[in-house]
Amino acid sequence: MKISADLQAFQKRLGHEFSQPELLVRALTHSSISSPTRPDNQRLEFLGDRVLGLTMAEALFEADKTASEGQLAPRFNALVRKEACADVARQIDLGAVLKLGRSEMMSGGRRKEALLGDAMEAVIAAIYRDAGFDVAKKVVRKLWGKRVDQVEEDARDPKTALQEWAQARGQKPPKYAELSRKGPDHAPVFTIEVTLESGEAEQAEANSKRQAEQAAAKALLKRLEAKLEAKKNG
Structure with missing residues (x-):
């Protein structure tokens, strides 16, 4: 062939x-x-x-x-x-x-x-x-x-890890909000923001809500962990 x-x-x-x-x-x-x-x-x-x-x-x-x-x-x-x-x-x-x-x-x-x-x-x-x-x-x-x-x-499941991070510090579970959806129906782009009770927040974009939520949680976790590391070294 x-x-x-x-x-x-x-x-x-x-x-x-x-x-x-x-x-x-x-x-x-x-x-x-x-x-x-x-x-x-x-x-x-x-x-x-x-x-x-x-x-x-x-x-x-x-x-x-x-x-x-x-x-x-x-x-x-x-x-x-x-x-x-x-x-x-x-x-x-x-x-x-x-x-x-x-x-x-x-x-x-x-x-x-x-x-x-x-x-x-x-x-x-x-x-x-x-x-x-x-x-x-x-x-x-x-x-x-x-x-x-x-x-x-x-x-690591970022959403689960972030929830565990918040609970370990006596905070309520993180909240996820859809800020926008753009693009055609067959290829949408979602912008999601995750917010902690303490006020810490992060945004991310992806082609599905789930992926955007995971990406936002991952970005926020990374920032929180970097903050903790900086405090230890400071």
Whole structure:
């Protein structure tokens, strides 16, 4: 099967050249454009999720030989969640080669986090089916890169951590307020502000309320922790 120049370029960004390119085509085919003769990527997505899971579990198990199950679990979740998969998909510009129906294209499907994350998992499965687990693992480890080393910070849920910070100091839970929403319906940008009872506040923008809340909480935590550190050193 001959593939387009776009897919050839994508293979280079991905780091794997398919001996069975039809697997790659299927991994990139969304249900909005599927047909009896053109299957979508949902079955591959199911398999890719498991390949990714085993790869990340093994990486974490080897990286920290003293970590308990309770420490490994949140790190694992941070590495395999849909946001992480979508982030890697954006890194290799997977959205540019997604095969979508007209309605999905018109609604910004190439930028949607869920579609990107699902397709990334499907592509991992396609590599596994094409060349086996060792090759798939190697590609995944390369694509995820420093995320494995930096996962301790990513594994923290900023909203939970900020709430615990406030409660430990006798304050009420943080309040989140939507300050604005801009952009088209298919690609909105939310601005969220988080405020503590003490008056400390921080704002953040993201493509979903949840992400904006998490980002605002993370920014505020970082500032509060820097303040505490400065007091200690002062």
